[in-house]
Amino acid sequence: MHHLTHSIIPLRFLRFSCVFSPFFKRYISLNRHHKTPLYDLHIEYGAKMTEFAGFWMPLFYADQSILESHLHVRSKAAVFDVSHMIFRVSGSQAAPFLESLTPSDIQQLPLGTSVLSVLLNTDGGIEDDLMVYRHEDNVFYLVTNAATRSKNIKYFADHLCAWDNTHVKVEERTEAALLALQGPLSASILQTHTHYDLSTVKFGGFVSAKVAGVDTYVSRTGYTGEDGFEISIPSKHAVSVLRAFLRTSDALRLAGLGARDSLRLEAGMCLYGTDIDHMVTPVEASLSWIIGKRRREEGGFPGDLRILKQLREGVQHKRVGLVVKGAPARHGASILSADGSEKIGHVTSGCPSPSLGKNIAMGYIKTGYHKKDTQVTVDVRGKPRNALVSKIPWITTKYYR
Numbered sequence: 001m002h003h004l005t006h007s008i009i010p011l012r013f014l015r016f017s018c019v020f021s022p023f024f025k026r027y028i029s030l031n032r033h034h035k036t037p038l039y040d041l042h043i044e045y046g047a048k049m050t051e052f053a054g055f056w057m058p059l060f061y062a063d064q065s066i067l068e069s070h071l072h073v074r075s076k077a078a079v080f081d082v083s084h085m086i087f088r089v090s091g092s093q094a095a096p097f098l099e100s101l102t103p104s105d106i107q108q109l110p111l112g113t114s115v116l117s118v119l120l121n122t123d124g125g126i127e128d129d130l131m132v133y134r135h136e137d138n139v140f141y142l143v144t145n146a147a148t149r150s151k152n153i154k155y156f157a158d159h160l161c162a163w164d165n166t167h168v169k170v171e172e173r174t175e176a177a178l179l180a181l182q183g184p185l186s187a188s189i190l191q192t193h194t195h196y197d198l199s200t201v202k203f204g205g206f207v208s209a210k211v212a213g214v215d216t217y218v219s220r221t222g223y224t225g226e227d228g229f230e231i232s233i234p235s236k237h238a239v240s241v242l243r244a245f246l247r248t249s250d251a252l253r254l255a256g257l258g259a260r261d262s263l264r265l266e267a268g269m270c271l272y273g274t275d276i277d278h279m280v281t282p283v284e285a286s287l288s289w290i291i292g293k294r295r296r297e298e299g300g301f302p303g304d305l306r307i308l309k310q311l312r313e314g315v316q317h318k319r320v321g322l323v324v325k326g327a328p329a330r331h332g333a334s335i336l337s338a339d340g341s342e343k344i345g346h347v348t349s350g351c352p353s354p355s356l357g358k359n360i361a362m363g364y365i366k367t368g369y370h371k372k373d374t375q376v377t378v379d380v381r382g383k384p385r386n387a388l389v390s391k392i393p394w395i396t397t398k399y400y401r
Helices: 022-029 039-044 066-075 094-099 146-160 186-191 235-248 257-266 293-298 304-313
Strands: 013-016 048-052 055-060 077-081 084-090 114-120 126-136 139-145 169-173 176-182 206-211 214-219 228-234 252-254 317-324 334-337 343-353 358-366 375-380 383-390
Touching: 039 048, 039 235, 055 066, 055 257, 066 077, 066 257, 077 235, 084 094, 084 146, 094 139, 126 146, 139 146, 146 169, 176 186, 176 235, 186 228, 186 235, 214 235, 228 235, 235 252, 257 343, 257 358, 317 343, 317 375, 358 383
Parallel strands: 077 252
Antiparallel strands: 013 169, 048 055, 077 176, 084 139, 084 169, 114 126, 126 139, 176 228, 206 214, 214 228, 317 358, 317 383, 334 343, 334 375, 343 358, 375 383
């Protein structure tokens, strides 16, 4: 995925240290909406565009509704224009530096693999979620959220102050397009465009490969719960690669943010700023599994005392799934006890599930009410709706292992 090297493709990096230059202060203050390299192609295919994290992104396309697009991903395959940020962390102290920011076992991460992690603040809250890819022993690529770009630049710069910049360097990679090819047919579609044997790439792995004649990096990852790939492409070749995909497969469709949101919700995946934020710890977010075994024993990450105590003693509230009867519950809806006498939590994300035909939601609920099949009530626009606490995810994930 997002791990292009100097030897493969010329890059332009934004480099930074613990002191912000006037350029960075000016860069961070920019508030205009940006276009991805695929903007004109989106318009050509009848995309309804919307602003997302400073970018114009497709919400859906003329040939399919959001519902149809969602179901197409579950049954066949679709490709998304993915607006993420990529950072390159390198140097002899790259792994220890990353372990000073995240609770994951970065030092023992095998080459050519990835791990989901979070950037933490001193209270153990989540500053962002991200994917960490180990490209070489001392070279890592981080894929973070576009919406947190300015905050992350400052976050890395602040933390670099405590490190010798001759041993660790953080750079932002700025000239790439990212395509997410997702769905049960994604492997067969991509295989027609590369000689690399994709059956050797397991979930979370990544490789360098020529795709449609272009040097790319391909990771077997995604945000839908389906088998799929994320492909990092030089911006100047993004349109030609995507056109090659669309030209050679009748089963492939373009998909936008609308379907992406309902797909990730069915798969139980968090959206930063909605389901997780700087006030929530990984334990409260039901993400304890991202905390490495060695890190649980040794600590050494921001907020470790609080987080390790929560692992031992539990939390007062945690993220759960809900199945809601009647109208769907949306962000901010209150969760009440079954008789409606006590507020016990709130909804962070919710939608009608196209795959299940039920209204699903996730949110935070008081410990004691968090067990599966516990009956609760959700206040949906002033009306009480019966709901059951459910497991997350709601669908069976289909990762290729």
